[in-house]
Amino acid sequence: MSTTAVYPEPSTAPEAATAEPRPIEKVSIVVSKGSLEGIYPALIMANGARMEGIEANVFFTFFGMDAVVKAKQGKIKVATVGNPALGIPSLLGMIPGMSSFVTSQMQKKMETLDIPPIGEFIQMIADSGGKLFACKASVDMFDLHKSDFVEAVDSIITVGDFYAMAAGGEIIFT
């Protein structure tokens, strides 16, 4: 008696090859970094999703939570050390005030492009129907409470809740 492996027949359905890619209907974005350049791309993508009628969830974890913590939200800065793409050597990036200076230059430029400051941007995403969440593990680690977060934050959820919510959509980690 011999055993033969049975493989499924290769799909011959013609629609598999020619079908239009299905449009994205939901994105769930994880924000894990607390620098200006760590936070903005996620906010632009979340807002951009809503603008296209795509459902958007944003999950703030670790230092990414600074974007939605009242005491930190207004103090987000560009990393001027260990950020080679910026073109400023780390030794110069260490000079006191350098990070604030680069941040303010960048903020001025963003204002001219109609990119809102972080606080306004977060509220805008919430108003547009995007849902914002803080990560339970990080909240516990930093001893935070729901009251430490801006109003736009819906709730504090576990990673399991996040996956349940993200089901059926795309997950983007930034």
Added chain:
Amino acid sequence: MPTLPMMDTVLDVDAEGFLQKPEQWNETIAAEIARENGVPELTERHWMVIRYMRGRYLDTGNAPSIRSLGKESGVEIKELYRLFPKGPAKLAAKIGGIPKPKGCI
């Protein structure tokens, strides 16, 4: 350029149905585009947004960002999304007969 027969005229549109010649537009066409895009009836609030959108484009050559739409059209962001659930900036531009907005914000 693709064209779209509508009412008793033929419109120049892009692949997604945005008018390429704003002068071909009128309010009856707007109502028809709205119906086809899931907005069955245009209320005065819809018109506020559509007129602002179209006005800004005709004045500056660019459609406004969603941020300025929320600040300057007289309709705030929350309501914008209630009026145009599938994306206010894009949809108001389409209904207002102007090309698709190019910005990311």
